[in-house]
Amino acid sequence: MSAAQHVPVLLDRVLELLAPSVEATAAPVVVDTTLGLGGHTEALLRRFPTLHVVGIDRDSEALKRAGERLAPHEDRIELVHAVYDELADVLERLGHGPEAGGVQGVLFDLGVSSMQLDLAERGFAYAQDAPLDMRMDPTRGPSAADVLNTYSSRELARVLREYGEEKFARRIAERIVTERQVEPFTNSARLVDLLREAIPAPARRTGGHPAKRTFQALRIEVNDELAVYARALPQALEALGAGGRVVVLAYHSLEDRITKRAFARATTNDLPRDLPFAPAGHEPAFRLLTRGSEQAGGEESQDNPRARSVRLRAVERTAA
Numbered sequence: 001m002s003a004a005q006h007v008p009v010l011l012d013r014v015l016e017l018l019a020p021s022v023e024a025t026a027a028p029v030v031v032d033t034t035l036g037l038g039g040h041t042e043a044l045l046r047r048f049p050t051l052h053v054v055g056i057d058r059d060s061e062a063l064k065r066a067g068e069r070l071a072p073h074e075d076r077i078e079l080v081h082a083v084y085d086e087l088a089d090v091l092e093r094l095g096h097g098p099e100a101g102g103v104q105g106v107l108f109d110l111g112v113s114s115m116q117l118d119l120a121e122r123g124f125a126y127a128q129d130a131p132l133d134m135r136m137d138p139t140r141g142p143s144a145a146d147v148l149n150t151y152s153s154r155e156l157a158r159v160l161r162e163y164g165e166e167k168f169a170r171r172i173a174e175r176i177v178t179e180r181q182v183e184p185f186t187n188s189a190r191l192v193d194l195l196r197e198a199i200p201a202p203a204r205r206t207g208g209h210p211a212k213r214t215f216q217a218l219r220i221e222v223n224d225e226l227a228v229y230a231r232a233l234p235q236a237l238e239a240l241g242a243g244g245r246v247v248v249l250a251y252h253s254l255e256d257r258i259t260k261r262a263f264a265r266a267t268t269n270d271l272p273r274d275l276p277f278a279p280a281g282h283e284p285a286f287r288l289l290t291r292g293s294e295q296a297g298g299e300e301s302q303d304n305p306r307a308r309s310v311r312l313r314a315v316e317r318t319a320a
Helices: 011-023 039-047 060-069 071-076 084-094 114-118 144-150 153-164 169-182 188-198 212-223 225-239 253-266 298-303 305-309
Strands: 029-032 052-057 077-081 103-109 240-250 286-288 311-317
Touching: 011 039, 011 103, 011 240, 011 311, 029 039, 039 052, 039 071, 052 060, 052 071, 052 084, 060 071, 060 077, 071 077, 077 084, 084 103, 084 225, 103 225, 144 153, 144 169, 144 212, 153 169, 153 212, 169 188, 188 212, 212 225, 225 240, 225 253, 240 253, 253 286, 253 311, 298 305
Parallel strands: 029 052, 029 103, 052 077, 103 240
Antiparallel strands: 240 311, 286 311
C-alpha cells in the first residue's frame, strides 16, 4: 500500500467543521468513534491544545498502534476497546455523558482502515492471498470463511446484492455453494479466482476489480457494520452538548443513506409543513452544516485512493 492511503480523508474539512464547537468550550471533548491509526485524532490534538479526545475502536491492534502514535498527547486521550454502538455506555463510564454537559464533537470515519488493509493476515484485501477473516475485532464473531461456508445460496446472494451491489450475486452465490462442497473456503485467492470465473468477461472489464464488491459485502456482513452504525448515530446525536457537532465520513451508499435519513429526522420538526414559522419551543434541535453530501476534491482523490468514494455530512446541536 502507498503511504498516501494512511493520510486521513478530508482532514482540513473535518478540522474546520469541528473548530467552532471545540473553540467555544474551555475543556472540550471530541469522540473519534473509529480511531484507526489515529490520523484525525492526532491532527485534532495538535490543532486544539485544550482538547480531550475519546478514541474508540473495536480493533485492539489499531488501538495499540494509535496509542503509540498519540503517545505525545497521552494526557489528553482516553482509548477504549469497544464497538461504536456502545458509545453511550462508554461516555457514561468515562464521565462525559449528557448529565455532564455532553461532548463537543463526534467523528465517524466509516469502513475499513488502511491498517486493516495492510495486514495481509486479516483477509480484507483481495490483492493478497490470506485467510478469509475480515473481522475488525478478530476475537469476536464469525469470519468471512464462516459466512462463505455456512450461508445458503439465497443468504449469500442477499448479502452480495444488498451490501456489495453485485449484479451477479445469484450466480456467484450458486458457484460458492457448489465449490465449498468440494472443499471449504479458507483463503482469499481461491475466492478471487472463483469471482473472475463467475463474472462475465464484459463485466470484468469495467467497474474495477471483480472481487471488490464481494469483499466489501462480506466485510459489512461479518462486522454487522450497517446495523451497528444505525444504532450508533442516534447515540452520537444524543451525546452532544449545545453547539456540539457530528461529522460523518461514509464510503458506501448504504452508510450515507443511514446518515442522510438520521440527519433529516434530527433537523426537522413534526409540525405541519404549511406553517409559516415554527412556534417557540418547536424548533428542530439540530441544523445541517452541509448541503447534501460533500466529496473530496480532485487533487485529494488522485493522491489518496480512499478519498475517491467519500461522502461527508455534518450537523450541529442548536438546543440543549
